[in-house]
Amino acid sequence: MEFRDLKAQYQALKPEIDAGIQSVIDSTAFILGEPVAELERRLAEYVGRKYCVTCGNGTDALQLALMVWGVGPGDAVFTSDFTYFASAGTSSILGATPVLVDIDLATFNMDADALEQQIKRILEEGKLTPKVIVPVDLFGQPADYDKILPIARKYGLKVLEDGAQGFGGSLRGKLACSFGDMSATSFFPAKPLGCYGDGGAVFTDSPQEEARLRSLRAQGKSPVDKYDNREIGINSRLDTIQAAILLPKFRAFTDYEVKDVNRVANWYTERLKEKFVTPTVPEGFLSSWAQYTILLKSKAKRDAMQARLKANGVPSMIYYPRGLHQQEAYKDMKLSDEMFPNTVEATGRVLSLPMHPYLKIEEIDRVCKILLDQ
Numbered sequence: 001m002e003f004r005d006l007k008a009q010y011q012a013l014k015p016e017i018d019a020g021i022q023s024v025i026d027s028t029a030f031i032l033g034e035p036v037a038e039l040e041r042r043l044a045e046y047v048g049r050k051y052c053v054t055c056g057n058g059t060d061a062l063q064l065a066l067m068v069w070g071v072g073p074g075d076a077v078f079t080s081d082f083t084y085f086a087s088a089g090t091s092s093i094l095g096a097t098p099v100l101v102d103i104d105l106a107t108f109n110m111d112a113d114a115l116e117q118q119i120k121r122i123l124e125e126g127k128l129t130p131k132v133i134v135p136v137d138l139f140g141q142p143a144d145y146d147k148i149l150p151i152a153r154k155y156g157l158k159v160l161e162d163g164a165q166g167f168g169g170s171l172r173g174k175l176a177c178s179f180g181d182m183s184a185t186s187f188f189p190a191k192p193l194g195c196y197g198d199g200g201a202v203f204t205d206s207p208q209e210e211a212r213l214r215s216l217r218a219q220g221k222s223p224v225d226k227y228d229n230r231e232i233g234i235n236s237r238l239d240t241i242q243a244a245i246l247l248p249k250f251r252a253f254t255d256y257e258v259k260d261v262n263r264v265a266n267w268y269t270e271r272l273k274e275k276f277v278t279p280t281v282p283e284g285f286l287s288s289w290a291q292y293t294i295l296l297k298s299k300a301k302r303d304a305m306q307a308r309l310k311a312n313g314v315p316s317m318i319y320y321p322r323g324l325h326q327q328e329a330y331k332d333m334k335l336s337d338e339m340f341p342n343t344v345e346a347t348g349r350v351l352s353l354p355m356h357p358y359l360k361i362e363e364i365d366r367v368c369k370i371l372l373d374q
């Protein structure tokens with residue numbers, strides 16, 4: 001059994017994907033060929049935003065958005081403590097200071113009350129300027145935007161949605177990557193919508209931001225004269241081949257994959273909810289299930305269960321084994337576990353199970369039998 005079966009998906013879409021790759025090779029338009037523009041149009045339309053600007057990966061997508069807003073030294077950027085490193089690392093690399101926020105243990109997403117406390121603390125300390133909130137749509141489920149967006153307005157902060165895991169998820173029908181002033185996503189192969197290498201995108205409704213993003217992903221070139229640099233940018237583009245791979249995959253994603261992965265999640269939850277803490281999807285939310293993550297009673301039980309699954313040929317993962325406040329790279333911030341009780345709790349007890357749209361009910365039965373068989 002595969003944790004995320006990319007081979008099954010390829011088998012389902014092989015003729016279209018192979019033809020897409022071949023047509024890019026035939027055209028030799030390897031950089032910013034027509035499929036890239038077509039993908040950007042389709043993604044923007046699906047998400048419900050004016051503009052989509054693709055780039056090299058999800059990390060660059062976050063960094064480009066922060067660069068557009070001029071985030072740098074002296075700025076505080078608030079993000080979840082329980083996430084992939086890039087949610088915070090992209091602020092650090094620009095010289096800004098990530099301010100980590102504890103999570104809600106039910107959804108694993110940023111806790112809005114903890115967010116407001118951290119904003120107040122930074123304002124009281126008076127050393128940093130609060131600038132941006134980076135809520136993360138962890139494991140496929142949008143963050144709590146009903147609470148986070150009013151806090152952003154109250155304190156005059158921008159919101160950069162980290163939708164790397166959230167693409168396809170929604171809140172009352174409004175899709176992930178439409179919540180932030182800008183939103184970023186990733187097409188890393190194992191994400192809900194993945195390509196066959198690295199890829200990412202930024203979404204915005206502002207034509208000025210769109211123009212800056214297009215410039216900054218190409219060294220900061222002028223839109224009229226590419227050898228006239230207006231500012232300092234990076235080199236980060238989505239390969240045409242990756243766009244050609246994403247076009248048929250995006251069709252499958254919207255036609256049936258999001259639906260199918262939700263059916264798989266329901267199979268798990270029906271079987272496991274009596275014995276385990278299964279994922280909470282609050283009223284109005286839809287997850288695209290980047291991960292299906294359960295909570296066990298203790299670290300010892302979690303580790304034993306992972307070993308038992310492994311012995312039975314079932315892969316599982318621990319997303320994430322430590323919070324960002326526990327990263328070596330952030331040791332100078334001197335953050336203690338007591339500041340992030342829910343992250344610490346989650347890191348010790350989470351277990352992510354095999355999850356993808358091509359799982360069959362017999363496979364779910366097999367995984368759940370191992371989990372329930374005590």
Ligand SMILES: *Cc1c(COP(=O)(O)O)cnc(C)c1O
Nearest residue numbers: 057058059084086087164186188
């Ligand atoms: C994967 C991921 C990223 C970074 O995406 P890459 O394409 O790997 O650079 C950022 N944030 C979160 C939450 C992610 O899961």
